[in-house]
Amino acid sequence: MxxxxxxxxxxxxxxxxxxxxxxxxxxxxxxxxxxxxxxxxxxxxxxxxxxxxxxxxxxxxxxxxxxxxxxxxxxxxxxxxxxxxxxxxxxxxxxxxxxxxxxxxxxxxxxxxxxxxxxxxxxxxxxxxxxxxxxxxxxxxxxxxxxxxxxxxxxxxxxxxxxxxxxxxxxxxxxxxxxxxxxxxxxxxxxxxxxxxxxxxxxxxxxxxxxxxxxxxxxxxxxxxxxxxxxxxxxxxxxxxxxxxxxxxxxxxxxxxxxxxxxxxxxxxxxxxxxxxxxxxxxxxxxxxxxxxxxxxxxxxxxxxxxxxxxxxxEARKVVVFFRTGDRRIVRAGSEVLNAQGDVVGRVLSGTLSPMLGEAIGSALVPWTESTGALHVDIRGTSFALHLVKPPFVELKKSS
Amino acid sequence: MSNIPADRHYAKSHEWVKDAGDGVVEVGISDYAQDSLGDITYVQLSNVGDTLESGEVFGVVESVKAASDLYAPVGGEVIEVNEALDGAPETVNQDPYGDGWIMKVRMSAGGEVAGLMDAGAYGAETA
Structure with missing residues (x-):
């Protein structure tokens, strides 16, 4: 028991x-x-x-x-x-x-x-x-x-x-x-x-x-x-x-x-x-x-x-999205995510440099209603658009 | 143990300065610094022509682990930056005292290399 x-x-x-x-x-x-x-x-x-x-x-x-x-x-x-x-x-x-x-x-x-x-x-x-x-x-x-x-x-x-x-x-x-x-x-x-x-x-x-x-x-x-x-x-x-x-x-x-x-x-x-x-x-x-x-x-x-x-x-739910930025600068966990109007709508959950892609990738939590709009982050004064992708970021060969 | 060549001076913030003659110095980060940072993924450089005060933030070096500010070990004008680091930032890991140099600075009058540590003092600092 x-x-x-x-x-x-x-x-x-x-x-x-x-x-x-x-x-x-x-x-x-x-x-x-x-x-x-x-x-x-x-x-x-x-x-x-x-x-x-x-x-x-x-x-x-x-x-x-x-x-x-x-x-x-x-x-x-x-x-x-x-x-x-x-x-x-x-x-x-x-x-x-x-x-x-x-x-x-x-x-x-x-x-x-x-x-x-x-x-x-x-x-x-x-x-x-x-x-x-x-x-x-x-x-x-x-x-x-x-x-x-x-x-x-x-x-x-x-x-x-x-x-x-x-x-x-x-x-x-x-x-x-x-x-x-x-x-x-x-x-x-x-x-x-x-x-x-x-x-x-x-x-x-x-x-x-x-x-x-x-x-x-x-x-x-x-x-x-x-x-x-x-x-x-x-x-x-x-x-x-x-x-x-x-x-x-x-x-x-x-x-x-x-x-x-x-x-x-x-x-x-x-x-x-x-x-x-x-x-x-x-x-x-x-x-x-x-x-x-x-x-x-x-x-x-x-x-x-x-x-x-x-x-x-x-419709009020939040969603986790995955992104790549096209740049090598890592988007760190905790960074603010902004929409096209510049409002803070979410935060980065994980971020790293993809060794296979040579660019920053990560995940963020945003309202579902914002998840199809233009999102960006600011890194030391430079704005980077988040290109949303459905993971995996690379082709996986795992056994099935 | 990290490698600390005796032909240059070191700042507490782990940048090195090497005399290149004619009042020009080469600047980079130490072996200890690159090893502590781990895999370097990005180096944000100053612009050629920028004037730096000693101790001023002149760039950022990012690793998988963290982003760290770089502090100008001497004051002066940036006359060259290592643009090769843009595509190959890992060079700083591989050769911090050679191909991994970051910038060249023409020191202002009365440059302050004297305020930096020699290899022995820096070795004691990072021991």
Whole structure:
């Protein structure tokens, strides 16, 4: 049964370091306070490979190794290996697991079958997004969820509250799992040399359990780059060895280590939302263009359904738009978006230089009524028109 | 460790100044600065003919991470800017003391290179 009082359930959300209730803060400055941050089991691996470690959601993570732009291009043209072990894992088991999950998230969990993965937002009654997650159907072993690192504590608390009175068990498993993402057009060739799993028949958003170089893994054909690729969940203790073997195996294919900087520019080029940017407590999946994940007619309803149904047909709604500018100057998150009359009508949610296009790209939140008009931003006194585009910004070759 | 050539002077704000003779100096940013900024995506230059006060903002260098103002390490007139950076701003990452130079300035009378740090002092500053 769900039990919000059980401290065991929040295990994955706790900072490992005592004496700091704010693990993400770094009061001693750029170098002084870093030791208070959490470390993945690949921390020493990153340092040994020249990773530039930064504070990300309270974790020591490599933002880059040599160059964000080069790592980005390596993923688009060959392959990249990312450590995303900071992400959270949660198990949901028990007879009521399916009904619970289907009431919790906006997408239809009843469509899952063992070996299938589903992407879904998880909303509040007001339609705001608590988090977005992946749900794995492990058959008799129940459901396995992958959630954002910065939301682990909030998500667990939210799930516990929503689970009251339901016959489910929610178990935090973040500390047990390491997660690496092998992404890029050469990913399958690299991985196939290390596993007996038949990757050729493992299609997009499906997974198998098997071994990679002798390490037991959930081999998931998913990713956050828009390229073909795999995410490998495995025991944290196995992570350093697996990462070294993957890099050795991948060297001949052009595999490079890639940090969170490239991960962000790759996901934005692909048009994928990032919680805290394109979706958050105030930006619903409807606004974010994720209507395809909101199954208003599914059986039993779900938290947020009524508000999202109203929002869908409201002329007062806001929408997330994606843009390119034709110039190299990056339009930073938080910048004001202006209409033709010069009125501030919205704000930029994400912005970067597309390494593949060589121009600034980004996303912005604007009223639906302004979303077909001329929009612009000001960068240090120069005005730039936002050319609205339907992402992805580049042709994607992900497996289907 | 970052590279700090001894043939030039450095400002606290990480620009370097190299004497090019005849009262002209070349200006760029240090290896430490380019490394801290990460991948440089855009360099906004002054216009040739602009007159700069020492300490005045003369341009912006943008990386994936952030946009940073550039401060004139000396006062004077801009006589040349490195237009090659327009199409290839990554040159500043690759060769901050050579092809990644930013501008040339004819110093005003009584130029203030004396107020800048030598390589040893700058090395201590950025250690």
């Amino acid at each position: 769900a039990n919000a009082e059980n401290p065991e359930l929040l295990r994955g959300a706790r900072p490992k370091v005592e004496g700091s209730d704010l693990p993400g803060k770094d009061p001693a400055g750029l170098l002084g306070g870093m030791s208070e941050l959490l470390r993945t089991s690949l921390y020493a691996f990153h340092v040994a490979h020249g990773g530039r470690m930064v504070d990300f959601a309270g974790w020591h993570m490599p933002v880059q190794y040599k160059s964000i732009l080069e790592e980005h291009k390596a993923v688009r043209t060959a392959a990249g290996l990312f450590d995303v072990s900071h992400m959270g894992e949660v198990e949901v088991t028990g007879p009521g697991a399916l009904a619970f999950l289907n009431s919790l998230v906006t997408n239809d969990v009843s469509k899952l079958y063992p070996g299938r993965v589903l992407y879904s937002p998880m909303c509040r009654p007001d339609g705001g997004v608590v988090d977005d997650l992946l749900i794995y159907d492990r058959g008799e072993d129940g459901y396995f969820l992958c959630i954002n690192a910065s939301n682990v504590a909030v998500d667990l608390q939210w799930m516990q509250e929503q689970a009251k009175g339901r016959d489910v068990t929610i178990t935090a498993r973040s500390e047990d799992y390491a997660l690496v993402a092998l992404q890029g057009p050469r990913a399958q060739e690299i991985l196939q040399g290390m596993t007996g799993a038949k990757l050729g028949v493992l299609t997009y958003y499906h997974f198998q359990e098997g071994t990679v170089a002798g390490v037991q893994c959930i081999i998931s054909r998913t990713g956050y780059t828009g390229e073909d690729g795999f995410e490998l969940y495995h025991a944290a203790a196995d992570a350093p060895e697996l990462a070294e073997v993957l890099m050795a195996q991948g060297a001949a294919y052009g595999l490079q280590l890639a940090g969170l900087g490239a991960r962000d520019s790759l996901r934005l080029e692909a048009g994928y939302p990032l919680h805290g940017h394109e979706i958050d407590a105030t930006i619903s999946p409807i606004a974010a263009g994720l209507g395809w994940t909101v199954k208003l007619k599914k059986e039993g309803g779900f938290t947020g359904a009524e508000t999202l149904a109203e929002e869908k047909v409201s």
